[in-house]
Amino acid sequence: MKYATAPFKEPDPSKKKRKGDLWCPFCGEWRQFKANPYGSKSCPVCNISTMDYWVKTVNGLWEISLKPRGG
Ligand SMILES: [Zn+2]
Numbered sequence: 001m002k003y004a005t006a007p008f009k010e011p012d013p014s015k016k017k018r019k020g021d022l023w024c025p026f027c028g029e030w031r032q033f034k035a036n037p038y039g040s041k042s043c044p045v046c047n048i049s050t051m052d053y054w055v056k057t058v059n060g061l062w063e064i065s066l067k068p069r070g071g
Contacts, residue, residue, distance in 0.1 A: 008025030009028035011030075015029065021033075022055070024043040026046050026048050029045075036049060
């Protein structure tokens with residue numbers, strides 16, 4: 001995947017990811033996202049939620065399949 005023009009930090013494989021962590025592209029850290037009142041989850045540090053486009057993209061959270069059918 002390419003994030004060259006994306007306005008966020010890419011997942012850093014050298015940083016420790018615990019089970020259940022999501023990559024916060026704005027903190028540039030793995031975070032335990034916390035449930036928020038909106039039915040999604042938020043980074044406890046910067047409050048970006050899993051509804052955010054980049055959070056979804058970088059963590060593969062899109063529920064609709066964007067992959068082409070077949071193949
Ligand atoms: Zn964050």
